[in-house]
Amino acid sequence: MNSVANNYMKIISSIVEMHKTSLDLRNKGKNIGFVPTMGALHKGHTSLIERAKKDNTAVILSIFVNPTQFTPGEDYRSYPRDIEKDKAIASDIGVDYLFLPSADEMYPEGFKTFVNVEDITEPLCGKFRPGHFKGVATVVLKLFNIVIPHRAYFGEKDYQQLLVIKRIVKDLNLDIEIVNMATIREDDGLAMSSRNRYLNQKERLSAAAIYRAMEIFQEMIKNNEKIPQKIVNEMERIIKNEDGIKIDYISICNPDTLKDLKVINGSVLAAIAVRIGKTRLIDNCVVEEK
């Protein structure tokens, strides 16, 4: 591991300068590891950066709160932004380049091009956040074209997003290796998320029920439960036991197609999205076929 402090982190906001910098790095034979984020960095992000440092000779971190992946009425304006703290974290951990593009330069007047992954963007969060994955797919492709990384790093917490990005890379013939890293959790199991900052003390306690539901899922699979609805019922019971949590969905599905399973037979994904007050939180767990 090579997470020593780096006093030379360069901050770049211009798209042209970022691209030119990346071309120069490639011409010098550097391997570029890229960690795209929306900032409000937490240990989930830093685990990606640490891994990118291990795998590559140059690490680029982007922070961009992407307007096109928020649906109307969502938290685009209020999304946690703490750029000074993020800069300190990135610099301390040894990021080489911090890319901070503006929304105006990313989406200039006349912008009309979107990337859409069909099918796997429809269930789960796609159902509750129409257009979200189109925004994610588009911004990730733009960032890839600007940064031209050899490898890019994504957390498994956003499971459906990870599937979408892997699909884009394959379908559009991008020469980028997608590396996914395990969800980092708080002591009580809550998945790290920038949105956890929204939670008040009472909500934060309730939020731990999400992970307890995941534990029940794992336990029931281990005990050879084959009927998804029985598992969903148990997960629901745990969540509903807490005050003020509203379930968007709990799905027991195929980890590749995201289609609901009728019977469990092989690898299985449990995916959940809830609302606690105004905060929407997601989590997931894959149990691989033995």
Next chain:
Amino acid sequence: MNSVANNYMKIISSIVEMHKTSLDLRNKGKNIGFVPTMGALHKGHTSLIERAKKDNTAVILSIFVNPTQFTPGEDYRSYPRDIEKDKAIASDIGVDYLFLPSADEMYPEGFKTFVNVEDITEPLCGKFRPGHFKGVATVVLKLFNIVIPHRAYFGEKDYQQLLVIKRIVKDLNLDIEIVNMATIREDDGLAMSSRNRYLNQKERLSAAAIYRAMEIFQEMIKNNEKIPQKIVNEMERIIKNEDGIKIDYISICNPDTLKDLKVINGSVLAAIAVRIGKTRLIDNCVVEEK
């Protein structure tokens, strides 16, 4: 010009091999000029190749009849294919690499990602060929990612396609220069097109009316006509004078937005699509603001 015969043209059908070859060319400091086509090469294509040879140190020509840009009921299966003749033309003119991917490798099972340019894909051919530009945008982006060219060459005959491709390059931050070249015409003005091969003798004679309609457009603009409908009426009169031509559309519109003009004031595009028998032909003409 450097269109001497080239006995060293390399034919590549594997996507991985094409990409590796392009990476090698870039590493050697070569500039890659790319001409994507659907084959049945004619003088329109060769003008693009000649220009690519002038501008670059390596020229890649692709021939791929792209299934996703044909709408149901169109001529995907019957589209002119003459690969042996195309190879000879490409080799004679000095193409360095001929890329011939298969549809199975371009669109493997599970393919789900599409690129869509909004707005400018809706009028003109977009209205008559739903999904066509989504197919074009997707395949062009795939080919760009495989071939990683410095410059790519497109004919102005497919005006709306050219606009879509320029939009993709800008919106998705692709580091590729798009070079457009004037439509090449037969002696009687008919725009060169692979689909002209479909025309029988009688149809071929009728087809010349398309260019005569373009000439009327230019003449009326020159004579300061400001009312689009009057120009459309004259163009229609010329087309309808011929037996067996059916008009899909005649549009007098803004060359950037493709929106129909109510009054002519500045640059103007005339775009036309007709059907002669089973053959669909298009043409266009831009008169720039003086």
